[in-house]
Amino acid sequence: QVQLMESGGGSVQAGGSLTLSCAFSIPTSARNCMGWFRQGPGKERERVALIHSGFTGTYYDDSVKGRFSISQDNAKKMLYLRMNSLKPEDTAMYYCAASTWCRAPLLAADFDYWGQGAQVTVSP
Numbered sequence: 001q002v003q004l005m006e007s008g009g010g011s012v013q014a015g016g017s018l019t020l021s022c023a024f025s026i027p028t029s030a031r032n033c034m035g036w037f038r039q040g041p042g043k044e045r046e047r048v049a050l051i052h053s054g055f056t057g058t059y060y061d062d063s064v065k066g067r068f069s070i071s072q073d074n075a076k077k078m079l080y081l082r083m084n085s086l087k088p089e090d091t092a093m094y095y096c097a098a099s100t101w102c103r104a105p106l107l108a109a110d111f112d113y114w115g116q117g118a119q120v121t122v123s124p
Helices: none
Strands: 003-007 010-013 018-025 033-039 046-052 058-060 068-073 078-083 092-099 118-123
Touching: 003 092, 018 033, 018 092, 018 118, 033 068, 033 078, 046 068, 046 078, 058 068
Parallel strands: 010 118
Antiparallel strands: 003 018, 018 078, 033 046, 033 092, 046 058, 068 078, 092 118
16 A cells, blocks of 8 residues: 655754655555655645665755755665754645656656645744
8 A cells, every 4th residue: 555654844944954754655666756846825736856766866946955855764664854954934734645657847747656745834
């Protein structure tokens, strides 16, 4: 059974740090790319960071580049998002996702499996 479960969300003050974790149960062939997305109140779900499972290539949205870091531990079946220097505009529900075909443009619609989400709230 395919499953993704996020943990590690919470509330922090601006400038603080959080690490999100995602425990996944997905066949290797079905998760060629994994990533983190977020959705703020009244906003569309947006891509935050991606990682290619085979080659560890990564992608970051400009809004988080230099502050967030994505990593994956295939042995533990875990995906992580380390978030530093958090800003109030980072407040959102964060989702872990997996894409089977890993085809561009790798937006939300290109991902096949999703977790339930973890809330991150950053206060000024």
